[in-house]
Amino acid sequence: MGSISAAQKMYDASRQRSAKNKNSRSLQVTASQDLVVGSQPLPVSNQQFALLVSLDRGARDVMRAACRQAGYQSLDCPNFADAVSMAGEIGVTVCCIAASATNPGLCQLIKELREALIDGAPILMMSAMSDIPQQVEALFVCGVTEVFAPTAPEILTRYLLNRDTERVGPHGQHIYGKQVLLVEDSTTVAFVVRKTLMEHGLMVDWERSAEDGLESLKHKKYDLLITDLVLEGNMSGVALVSRLRQSGYSEYALPILAMTGFDERARRRELFRLGVNDYVVKPVLEEELIVRTRNLIIANRLAIRVEAQHARIKMLESSDALTGVYNRRMLFSMSEKYLATARRTQGVFSLVLVEMLGVDDVVVQYGSDAGDEVLSDCARAMRQVARSSDIVARVGDARFAVALPYCAAIDAPGVGERYRRVLSGQKPFGMPLDVSVGTAAFDVAQDSDFDHLFARALHALEQDSVAIPA
Numbered sequence: 001m002g003s004i005s006a007a008q009k010m011y012d013a014s015r016q017r018s019a020k021n022k023n024s025r026s027l028q029v030t031a032s033q034d035l036v037v038g039s040q041p042l043p044v045s046n047q048q049f050a051l052l053v054s055l056d057r058g059a060r061d062v063m064r065a066a067c068r069q070a071g072y073q074s075l076d077c078p079n080f081a082d083a084v085s086m087a088g089e090i091g092v093t094v095c096c097i098a099a100s101a102t103n104p105g106l107c108q109l110i111k112e113l114r115e116a117l118i119d120g121a122p123i124l125m126m127s128a129m130s131d132i133p134q135q136v137e138a139l140f141v142c143g144v145t146e147v148f149a150p151t152a153p154e155i156l157t158r159y160l161l162n163r164d165t166e167r168v169g170p171h172g173q174h175i176y177g178k179q180v181l182l183v184e185d186s187t188t189v190a191f192v193v194r195k196t197l198m199e200h201g202l203m204v205d206w207e208r209s210a211e212d213g214l215e216s217l218k219h220k221k222y223d224l225l226i227t228d229l230v231l232e233g234n235m236s237g238v239a240l241v242s243r244l245r246q247s248g249y250s251e252y253a254l255p256i257l258a259m260t261g262f263d264e265r266a267r268r269r270e271l272f273r274l275g276v277n278d279y280v281v282k283p284v285l286e287e288e289l290i291v292r293t294r295n296l297i298i299a300n301r302l303a304i305r306v307e308a309q310h311a312r313i314k315m316l317e318s319s320d321a322l323t324g325v326y327n328r329r330m331l332f333s334m335s336e337k338y339l340a341t342a343r344r345t346q347g348v349f350s351l352v353l354v355e356m357l358g359v360d361d362v363v364v365q366y367g368s369d370a371g372d373e374v375l376s377d378c379a380r381a382m383r384q385v386a387r388s389s390d391i392v393a394r395v396g397d398a399r400f401a402v403a404l405p406y407c408a409a410i411d412a413p414g415v416g417e418r419y420r421r422v423l424s425g426q427k428p429f430g431m432p433l434d435v436s437v438g439t440a441a442f443d444v445a446q447d448s449d450f451d452h453l454f455a456r457a458l459h460a461l462e463q464d465s466v467a468i469p470a
Helices: 002-020 057-069 080-090 106-116 133-142 153-166 187-199 210-219 237-246 265-274 286-318 328-345 359-366 368-385 412-424 450-467
Strands: 035-037 040-042 049-053 073-077 094-098 123-126 146-148 179-183 203-207 224-228 256-260 278-281 349-357 391-394 399-405 434-441
Touching (some): 057 073, 057 123, 057 153, 133 146, 179 210, 187 203, 210 237, 224 286, 278 286, 328 399, 368 399, 399 412, 399 450, 412 434
């Protein structure tokens, strides 16, 4: 009776939490709250729960010991009636059942548990191997993941330990929780493939036709597409692959694993030409399916990470890390191209240099972080003034440049004064800032390259700084 009472307390607590948030299927309690089983508090953070279902208390004790050795906390359920509700509302990561395979209500229970369990959690059976083989086989059809003998609980422990290891790829890359879209018109094949993938922690959506697969891709991002090549409907798997690659789904954006009943060299060559990343031959071996799936997902995640790093490096090469505007290197590179165009077409090009005076005083009184904030605010204000074609860059500690394509010499001083007014109006921490400005317009006779134009603008800036009263 003690175990029944503990399980009932846990179930009632789960129902109360579920009523507060019906959309949540995972266990949610605050750090100060513990679930209580018997007299032992059960911490909920980063914990895996095993639901133990059996009418026999002794069988639950055997399963509890096996699960504890694998690092799982156990939740007792002494009757079939509460099993489905507890599995769906408490956030169970594995379900262990001890019962005879000949139990008439067992298959229906397993089917309901399979629907209720989150993320394809495995259902493990402890049943005597002397049971009728056909009955044991029927349990697998209903949704049982594996069957163990009650006389060898250490095998169950080893399975649970290996299960957590299976979630991790080479060098620790995780595939657990990644999204997979399966397109397969055969219910039998789809059941086996989906079951295998979900047992390894993958989230699998299943569509019967290529058309339905395309519709799913419009609404959700997947880490991998697995498709049969022969599908019901107007579009084959080959046509699906071709459509996706032509629509912009690259081999890195969406890796594709094809399933085929043919293994001719010409067919393989055609699949890779269409854009398939890899393929498996039917009947699909579980080990091969998992290895190829894992390799494609990990390669995809690594490619995305490398692409993001390249984008970051490219941004750092061209922009100032503090203010976000272009850096000196990018200013010179881009301005040289504009200058060459102006020289070739007899066009116009101007440059404005701006220096903030007084930032050092802000740093002395309020610290370097305050000085950085002032510079960032100044850069933001300059970007708001600049035209879309202008190039705003930071070229010194408190010095900025604005390259002005298509700006004539007569207009450049006015642009410089506009920047002076905007920046002089800022009073960070109540301290007014002085602004010196220097401008120069491209002159074919004087400016053989951008360095010469920059030097003339710098000279004008220094002259303006001298003119500002101390």
